[in-house]
Amino acid sequence: MVDQSACPFCVIVAGGDSSARLVYRTQEVTAFFPLEQATRGHTLVVPNRHVSDLTDLNAVEGRDLGEALLRAAHAIRSALAPDGLNVIQSTGAAATQTVPHVHFHLVPRWSGDRMVLRWPAGAAEDGQAQSQTLAAIQSALFNEVSVVGPEDRRQHLAFIQAIITRMSQASSSSKAWLLPIVTATYGYAITKSSIFVALLGLLAVLVFGVLDANYLKQERAFRKLYDEVAAGRSIPAFSLNPALASPAGSRVNYWPDWPDIRSWAVAPVYGPLLLAGMGIGAWLLYR
Ligand SMILES: [Zn+2]
Structure with a gap:
């Protein structure tokens, strides 16, 4: 360093x-x-x-x-x-x-300025030596490991895209799982006047909400990695570590951040379900 x-x-x-x-x-x-x-x-x-x-x-x-x-x-x-x-x-x-x-x-x-720049006269190598030099440089070009080729980059992007797709599928299925659970628990709580089952339903909304917000956070991190790789920034070839795309020193943990929670995919879905559960709980307590 x-x-x-x-x-x-x-x-x-x-x-x-x-x-x-x-x-x-x-x-x-x-x-x-x-x-x-x-x-x-x-x-x-x-x-x-x-x-x-x-x-x-x-x-x-x-x-x-x-x-x-x-x-x-x-x-x-x-x-x-x-x-x-x-x-x-x-x-x-x-x-x-x-x-x-x-x-x-x-x-x-400017013509006649004080700058001196002198190119030597004549060629540095004869024609045969030049051909060898040319071949050496061209073969180095094709073997250059520090520059990721377009084919490898496309493959790298495909891997990242697969993870992004999986994250968004996981997010949909967490919503698909939660709905019947909420309907069953809230329905049971109301018809049987069970505050305990209402709390169970609320807990399910919270757990699924945090899970879903976390999927969203991971998805965002991988989208950033995708953009960095696509832009040709220095991400090691085939790396799937989204932390490489964030500013130095910051790490990607597994707790959703505030922007993930209040995003359109999370807050408008889980917020009303949470409020409904609290409403049912309050109604059961104070009716
Ligand atoms: Zn410097």
Whole structure:
């Protein structure tokens, strides 16, 4: 784990550097002026998460960085009207990376400006060596394990969908079980004036209500996991742990939360049954 307080870009992302000139910030990326600008308008675009190597970025961060670069380039072009623009990313000391937090330089260019960028003349490899290099890169592309292929993702989504379907079936069947129980107990309580059976019916409504609200809570957690996997976020392939989709540190327990209880699938069904049971109980007690 990297000490993020030691990383100047993490400090800027966290809003801890009051001298930083922030261009803009989203959920995933931040754009700001570097301390020493190479040219007028020189801007850095970084992922908010501390990642030192370009290849450690996840697919969502990659997409958001691409969008942010495009957006900043448009803004720089319309605000400063440069003659040209360089996008520069350096990973590793050999590539002149100095701050170990992935960053893209957007460098507006004017003819004759003070920026120096020199491409060597001639090719690095001859034609035969190039073919070997090409084959090596292409075979690595197909063996890349860190990127989940579309087929695996579809299968992963199908597994999650199956769980969501099962949760909603369980919710329907808990309602289907409860209705005859309530009809029988409440009916018996009224005709035989039995407060005990009325309480039994009430207990059944409570138990089934909590069960159903919990099914709903699990269903929601798995829907969130589904969305995260579909969006290409870094969920391990074929993981069915919905906690991975919630913010770090939060855990999915088995007690329904208030939003689950008051949801349309729970409160309007169990609420009236609960009130009816209490009404019958009160009537039996005070008539
Ligand atoms: Zn950092």
